[in-house]
Amino acid sequence: MSDFQQARQILGARLSELRAEAGMEGKDLAAKLGWQPSKVSRLQNGKQTASAPDIAAWADAVGRPDVEPELQGLRAGVELKHRTWRRQLAGGHSERQKLAIRETDATTLIRALEVSRIPGLFQTREYARAIFDANARFREIPATTEQAVANRMRRQEALYEPGKEFRFLLCEAALYHRSCPKPVMAEQLDRLYGVVGMPRVDLGILPFGTQLRRTAPHAFWIYDRRQVIVETITEELWLTADDDIRLYERAWDWLAESAERGTMARRLIGRARASLDLA
Structure with a gap:
């Protein structure tokens, strides 16, 4: 797994955790956000990189606007791709x-x-x-x-x-x-x-x-x-x-x-x- 994909999966896992803590199914969150359920699934599974507005909307929808800075930091870790020389x-x-x-x-x-x-x-x-x-x-x-x-x-x-x-x-x-x-x-x-x-x-x-x-x-x-x-x-x-x-x-x-x-x-x-x- 690349460093980029690993960072994206870490972000996805945190998004999934917050949704579960809010007692919401993926389809419920998608409806609240006005998204397709497939988008929620892709973000949670690390198949798609969340944008900054996606992060803000997610944090608000699960009732945790306080975690937005944390999530934005994880998103920045996706955009900042670390490729270790040892691996390369x-x-x-x-x-x-x-x-x-x-x-x-x-x-x-x-x-x-x-x-x-x-x-x-x-x-x-x-x-x-x-x-x-x-x-x-x-x-x-x-x-x-x-x-x-x-x-x-x-x-x-x-x-x-x-x-x-x-x-x-x-x-x-x-x-x-x-x-x-x-x-x-x-x-x-x-x-x-x-x-x-x-x-x-x-x-x-x-x-x-x-x-x-x-x-x-x-x-x-x-x-x-x-x-x-x-x-x-x-x-x-x-x-x-x-x-x-x-x-x-x-x-x-x-x-x-x-x-x-x-x-x-x-x-x-x-x-x-x-x-x-x-x-």
Whole structure:
């Protein structure tokens, strides 16, 4: 069972409990609310996610308006999808990369901020291989690096698909932080240099020392206006609530105001490339 479905079932069980405590059958509650009995059943069984108005109406109908904050908190737990890395990566990185392909294929506009690494959509094979190998060692999971790298390269095909748009912000620190040998990083920076100016790709660099309207606290990816994905060390957060999406959009817009693009972005990348001192 997914974390999302488990959260929905917890909410459904609590709704069912409150109905029973009120001495009401499902059909009675449905009649009082003006709903179809099937809707009451779906909500109680975790087959449908209750909206905020659904929650308020349910709490009022069972005579417990005092529990609405509790129920709204449970509903927020459904919209905030926690996907633990332990569960997602139990068999290695390959399957998670397949999921990334599906999400990218289903998205027209991706906006993202990366703080300390090159975005997966722009990674070279060797850079991606180094990232996957290091993470597998850190998490003590099976090394499925070759399959994961192949899937990451497959995902990058989306960059060339008409109708898609990619807007990325990259902190300058990501040009210097390395989890790979210098020659691999040099190749990666050469690749990133070529990304600047690609059709349908807008890449902005947030330089050291620039004044920001707000800080860049962590990496995040916005998929259309459908969801935001945030990574922590222990889990991914899949945020789907409208308020969360709007807040991350505002964060992206405010940070974008300070980004360098075009010639200046290439200059920043070139400076990082030169600092590797491969001679």
